[in-house]
Amino acid sequence: MDACNEEDIKMYFYENRLKTFEGWPFDEGCSCTPENMAKAGFIHTPSENSPDIAMCFFCLKELEGWEPEDDPEKEHKSHAPACNFITLKKTVTELTVEEFFKLQKERHKFIIKKSCNEALTKLEEAAKLRRGDIIKTAMGEE
Numbered sequence: 462m463d464a465c466n467e468e469d470i471k472m473y474f475y476e477n478r479l480k481t482f483e484g485w486p487f488d489e490g491c492s493c494t495p496e497n498m499a500k501a502g503f504i505h506t507p508s509e510n511s512p513d514i515a516m517c518f519f520c521l522k523e524l525e526g527w528e529p530e531d532d533p534e535k536e537h538k539s540h541a542p543a544c545n546f547i548t549l550k551k552t553v554t555e556l557t558v559e560e561f562f563k564l565q566k567e568r569h570k571f572i573i574k575k576s577c578n579e580a581l582t583k584l585e586e587a588a589k590l591r592r593g594d595i596i597k598t599a600m601g602e603e
C-alpha cells in the first residue's frame with residue numbers, strides 16, 4: 462500500500478474532516494458540533510436513513526444516535542479505546558515523519574481488519590444461502 466497517497470492521508474487534516482459535516486444535524490449550542498466532531502477525528506458518513514452517522518477516519522469506528530450533549534472526544538475514547546488517533550498526544554502536523562509512518566501503519570491495520578470482517582460476513586451469508594439451497598434440494602423441493 463502506498464503510504465504517501467494524497468487521498469489516503471487527506472483525512473488526517475482537521476479542515477478536510479470538517480468539510481464532510483455539511484448537513485450535520487447538530488450545530489450551535491451543543492457539544493457535538495461539526496468542529497468538535499472533526500477535532501475528535503470523525504468524518505460525516507450519512508446514509509439515507511441515518512443522517513447522523515459519523516466514522517473515525519482512523520479506526521473506522523462508526524457511531525450514530527448522537528445526542529446534543531455528547532462529547533465527541535469522550536464518545537470516541539469510550540467506544541474505540543484502541544484508536545491511536547484519539548489517544549495521540551500531538552497534532553498530526555507536530556509528528557515526525559517516522560511517527561507519522563508508524564501511525565499510518567496502525568491505521569492500515571484497522572482498514573485491513575474492517576475489510577476482512579466485511580468479506581467474512583459476505584462469505585458467511587453466501588454460505589448460509591447455499592446451505593439452504595442444498596437442504597431444499599435434498600428434501601426434493603425447488
Ligand SMILES: [Zn+2]
Binds near residue numbers: 537544
Ligand atoms: Zn478512532
